[in-house]
Amino acid sequence: LNNLMIYPMYHKTFSDKFGFTEDDICIVLHYHGQDDKKNAVKEWYNGYHAADHRLYNPWSILTFLDTKQLGRHWVDTAGGTATIMELIWHSGTDFKIKTTQLINREAVKVEISRKLDYSALRICTDSA
Structure with a gap:
């Protein structure tokens, strides 16, 4: 591939695309009528840093929205x-x-x- 550029999660250019931002979480919680769970979700899933952004695992957030339960939703699908x-x-x-x-x-x-x-x-x- 010619002129291929790779942007890892520590690079600022696309760092907010490696998970859900806090704004994303507010939007999806509001959409699903779970505004009151914002602090609990942020505390339980804790998030991770990518460049200047605090991100949250989309799988965990979406599974919470589906089950309405905070929990460990990670599945070991890739060994x-x-x-x-x-x-x-x-x-x-x-x-x-x-x-x-x-x-x-x-x-x-x-x-x-x-x-x-x-x-x-x-x-x-x-x-x-």
Whole structure:
């Protein structure tokens, strides 16, 4: 492909397209008569950052609107759990600590590599 440009989620140009923005959530909650659930939805699903935007997983939000229940709606359709388990098993201490913090619903700051090589994730970076 000639002149192909890739815009990852940390790039500002299209960063608001990698999930639902808070405005999007307000719109869909209002449309479905769930305005009173805005704070609960934002707290439960917590969101993630892409460049300057706080985004929310569309699957989780739409499933909430369908079921009217806050919950873990993620489905492992692509084998992600097995990949994560393998990475945790073979990871270094820092990765395990940060993963534990995420599981405990704590915020974790990481630097995103622009040249991510998934095979490199399988290399343990310390002796732990």
